[in-house]
Amino acid sequence: MFDNLSDRLGNVFDRLRGRGALSEQDVRDAMREVRVALLEADVALPVVRRFIDAVTEKAIGAEVLKSVTPGQQVVKIVNDELVEMLGGEEVEGLTLEAKPPVVIMMVGLQGSGKTTTTAKLAKLLKERHGKKALMASLDVNRPAAQEQLAVLGEQVSVATLPIVAGQQPVDIARRAMESAKLQSADVLLLDTAGRLHVDEALMAEMKAVAGVSAPTEVLLVVDSLTGQDAVNVARSFTEEVPLTGVVLTRMDGDARGGAALSMRHVTGQPIKFAGTGEKLDAIEAFDPKRVAGRILG
Numbered sequence: 001m002f003d004n005l006s007d008r009l010g011n012v013f014d015r016l017r018g019r020g021a022l023s024e025q026d027v028r029d030a031m032r033e034v035r036v037a038l039l040e041a042d043v044a045l046p047v048v049r050r051f052i053d054a055v056t057e058k059a060i061g062a063e064v065l066k067s068v069t070p071g072q073q074v075v076k077i078v079n080d081e082l083v084e085m086l087g088g089e090e091v092e093g094l095t096l097e098a099k100p101p102v103v104i105m106m107v108g109l110q111g112s113g114k115t116t117t118t119a120k121l122a123k124l125l126k127e128r129h130g131k132k133a134l135m136a137s138l139d140v141n142r143p144a145a146q147e148q149l150a151v152l153g154e155q156v157s158v159a160t161l162p163i164v165a166g167q168q169p170v171d172i173a174r175r176a177m178e179s180a181k182l183q184s185a186d187v188l189l190l191d192t193a194g195r196l197h198v199d200e201a202l203m204a205e206m207k208a209v210a211g212v213s214a215p216t217e218v219l220l221v222v223d224s225l226t227g228q229d230a231v232n233v234a235r236s237f238t239e240e241v242p243l244t245g246v247v248l249t250r251m252d253g254d255a256r257g258g259a260a261l262s263m264r265h266v267t268g269q270p271i272k273f274a275g276t277g278e279k280l281d282a283i284e285a286f287d288p289k290r291v292a293g294r295i296l297g
């Protein structure tokens, strides 16, 4: 479906084999290919521009190593910059050191995979970190959203806050805090309401919930398949709530990973996890190197 960027760059540079340093013209030719590949991978335009500028600066005049062709050399520079912009070598995890219950607030649009990801994280915290978690759904908008979380809670054997009909999100958050303390839970996961679009009421609700629960982590859940939309969503949330990280869902789909590059740029926060399927163990720590390879193709 997509031309392989590494091969394309190889073609651009084939004629240059044997030259000492990368000239400006060589690099500019290569960057045209990089630009197309990034746009095809659904990277937002301003991010593409910034990326191209950074790589151009590094590549012009770079000595071509004896062991590689100029094409391979540029592929390496592009790859290194992708890894850097995706978060570097480090894989970022959750901050769990705060006084318990550590509150993790999940935010995002309806359908992004928020509820599923909440249950996935609760399972992961329990199984890999030995943490006792409590989950609470604050979604009073979508019918059966609270029941959905309760069902998932049973599947992963993690407690959920009992549902009280008619209660509003901020009150549910307060009750969840109380309950987490009483149960000596280490972590409280708040699955907030989503909407089909970002609107003022949603943002006011997010702020109010953050106000009463003082979350250590505020994770924005975005669907990696929604590309440019995901970028706009991220921008809106970033302006309103103090995000600490991003979870990209549906990375098992055929998205090239471009959303990841944009997300990091727009939110200024690390991508912490990737959702890789519908099953409740289909979640992985986000690995910049692997995603860079996927964008490069």
Ligand code: GDP
Pocket: 108, 109, 110, 111, 112, 113, 114, 115, 116, 117, 194, 248, 249, 250, 251, 252, 253, 274, 275, 276, 277, 278, 282
């Ligand atoms: P919410 O409205 O944001 O709470 O979204 P849900 O958690 O209900 O998820 C919506 C749909 O996406 C469900 O069918 C999930 O099983 C599915 N889903 C969530 N995360 C992933 C993922 O990483 N990969 C795939 N393939 N499906 C996912």
